[in-house]
Amino acid sequence: MSMQGNRGRRRPPKDDGPKAKYSQLVPYLKEHKGSLALAVLLSLIGAVASLAQPMVVGQIITSVTEGKPLGMVIFTLVGITLASAITSGFMYYVLAKAGEGVVLSARQKLAHRLLRLPIKEYDLRRTGDLVSRVGSDTTLLRSALTQGFIDAAGGALIFIGSVVAMAIIDPLLLGLTLAMIAVAIASIGFTARRIRSATTKAQSRVGEMSAAVERALGAVRTIRAARAEIRETEQINENAHNAYIQGVKIAKLNSAVMPVSGLAANAAFMVVLGVGGFRVASGETEVASLVTFILLMFLMIRPVGQAFQAYSSVQSALGALARIQEILDVPLEESDEETQTSKPRKAENKTAIEFRKVKFAYAPVDGEKSPEVLQGISFKIERGTRVAIVGPSGSGKSTTFSLIERFYEPTSGEILLDGQNVSKMSRDSLREQIGYVEQDAPVLAGSIKENLLIGSPNATDKELKAVLAEVNLTEVLKRHKKGLDAEVGEQGIMLSGGERQRLAIARALLAAPPILLLDESTSSLDGLNEQRMREAIDAVAKNRTMIVIAHRLSTVVDSDQIIVLEKGKVIGSGTHKQLLRSTPLYKELAATQMLD
Numbered sequence: 001m002s003m004q005g006n007r008g009r010r011r012p013p014k015d016d017g018p019k020a021k022y023s024q025l026v027p028y029l030k031e032h033k034g035s036l037a038l039a040v041l042l043s044l045i046g047a048v049a050s051l052a053q054p055m056v057v058g059q060i061i062t063s064v065t066e067g068k069p070l071g072m073v074i075f076t077l078v079g080i081t082l083a084s085a086i087t088s089g090f091m092y093y094v095l096a097k098a099g100e101g102v103v104l105s106a107r108q109k110l111a112h113r114l115l116r117l118p119i120k121e122y123d124l125r126r127t128g129d130l131v132s133r134v135g136s137d138t139t140l141l142r143s144a145l146t147q148g149f150i151d152a153a154g155g156a157l158i159f160i161g162s163v164v165a166m167a168i169i170d171p172l173l174l175g176l177t178l179a180m181i182a183v184a185i186a187s188i189g190f191t192a193r194r195i196r197s198a199t200t201k202a203q204s205r206v207g208e209m210s211a212a213v214e215r216a217l218g219a220v221r222t223i224r225a226a227r228a229e230i231r232e233t234e235q236i237n238e239n240a241h242n243a244y245i246q247g248v249k250i251a252k253l254n255s256a257v258m259p260v261s262g263l264a265a266n267a268a269f270m271v272v273l274g275v276g277g278f279r280v281a282s283g284e285t286e287v288a289s290l291v292t293f294i295l296l297m298f299l300m301i302r303p304v305g306q307a308f309q310a311y312s313s314v315q316s317a318l319g320a321l322a323r324i325q326e327i328l329d330v331p332l333e334e335s336d337e338e339t340q341t342s343k344p345r346k347a348e349n350k351t352a353i354e355f356r357k358v359k360f361a362y363a364p365v366d367g368e369k370s371p372e373v374l375q376g377i378s379f380k381i382e383r384g385t386r387v388a389i390v391g392p393s394g395s396g397k398s399t400t401f402s403l404i405e406r407f408y409e410p411t412s413g414e415i416l417l418d419g420q421n422v423s424k425m426s427r428d429s430l431r432e433q434i435g436y437v438e439q440d441a442p443v444l445a446g447s448i449k450e451n452l453l454i455g456s457p458n459a460t461d462k463e464l465k466a467v468l469a470e471v472n473l474t475e476v477l478k479r480h481k482k483g484l485d486a487e488v489g490e491q492g493i494m495l496s497g498g499e500r501q502r503l504a505i506a507r508a509l510l511a512a513p514p515i516l517l518l519d520e521s522t523s524s525l526d527g528l529n530e531q532r533m534r535e536a537i538d539a540v541a542k543n544r545t546m547i548v549i550a551h552r553l554s555t556v557v558d559s560d561q562i563i564v565l566e567k568g569k570v571i572g573s574g575t576h577k578q579l580l581r582s583t584p585l586y587k588e589l590a591a592t593q594m595l596d
Helices: 003-007 022-030 033-066 071-114 119-124 127-139 141-169 171-218 220-225 229-255 257-281 287-328 397-404 427-432 448-452 461-470 474-479 497-509 527-540 576-582 584-592
Strands: 351-361 372-382 386-390 412-417 434-437 515-520 545-550 561-566 569-574
Touching: 022 033, 022 071, 022 287, 033 071, 033 141, 033 287, 071 127, 071 141, 071 287, 127 141, 127 171, 127 287, 141 171, 141 287, 171 229, 171 257, 171 287, 220 229, 229 287, 257 287, 351 397, 351 545, 372 397, 372 545, 372 561, 372 569, 386 397, 397 412, 397 515, 397 545, 427 434, 434 497, 448 461, 448 497, 461 474, 461 497, 497 515, 515 527, 527 545, 561 576, 561 584, 569 576, 569 584, 576 584
Parallel strands: 386 545, 386 561, 434 515, 515 545
Antiparallel strands: 351 372, 351 412, 561 569
């Protein structure tokens, strides 16, 4: 079973995965506690100003009734109103800034985590869904973590202050008002709780859509050549429609929140107006008191409505946070670094790499047990030699490289570097000793220089040109006026297959590793590029240990040692001539490629 085959088995999205807790929102708030504290203070000042307004209005009515002058009272009302507006505007600016900070923090945490997950997580998850968590999921945290909570602080003061003032003015009317609000709270509570689950599902659907778009764009030339645009578009549209359906469900749930709170406010107003009007007519209360009470009632109901909306927003945020936390809770690849800090020994051991009865099987997916890719293989690679690993597709060649790099851990057995078990080394110190060029020789969008500097950010232009010459890529620089700054295109499309491979080798060589792993895929190269690849391999093999996974035997026939794998077992080891005599499979491979 090849690594690529295992990567095709993607983990299905979980609609009902782990649930986020309110306590998991707190760290995001703590990171911006200064801004949020200022917002809370401004919210409280605004609440005090809002509470003062009905009282001043009541005083104005009393002054008019009693024929007193209004100048100072009017000036006070205007001043309070302006202060409330200015405070509110500044508060929402502070909140907006803090909200963007919350989103930035969440995205930075995810970015840090996404590039450090165990390799198996990338095998099982879809790239587009991971990208969606960084983009759309984090955005949902903004309003819920700032406006929702801060509004609650000022709203609580307004609510309590209004209730106290209303109780002083007319306890009966207050009781009727609170009864209406209690009915609304009971009605909304059930609906709002369902929003969290609906949001999680909706974000999963968005992730599926992003994954479908990423899949299509990543193979757009293949899709065009196969005239599959309509089919791929239909798949994306289906995913988009699923996201739309979930979005509509959330809209339905949200649409039930505000009307109920509005209905409660109107019902309370009509009851207070009717009962209060009767009490004014009977002389049990004054007009000024009734007007003040009604203004306080609306002032009290406003934070209740905000609380309903904030609760819905927080539930949406918790749904998105559950998807964010799912990634943040995955242990990092470096989780064992604190206990495994050994560094590779100096190159004193004659044996550079040794496999001792190594077995490996990929982790089960959805309960389906994976067969063993390697079945107890053992071999030694001497320091300073050039070794090739050959065998049919699926024999476990690329898996050996992944185990050396500690992308995966062996099921059993040991892998040694300079006589030291690699599982006892930190991954960073291990990988400092090894240069690795993958089979598909990935080239990142950007310039030639940017690609070369990925592993050696401090290399000079002179060093870059020297390493390009070492792998026979000088003609690429001559071909472009920009030289090292020439763009290579998305996935290196501006380069040929052979040039991409040699650029990847040059990138690995810049770090000057004593050991180089080269998953050398030459099956698609023409004769000229194959010859250039052979020359590049010959050049970089000097003064280092090189292990090459060979797809064309012509590039490795002069290796110091050739290891033959079949179905996860070592069935032969030796030079080209020795294997022609001792190993039938190797002789067959050589005959197929006309090398016997």
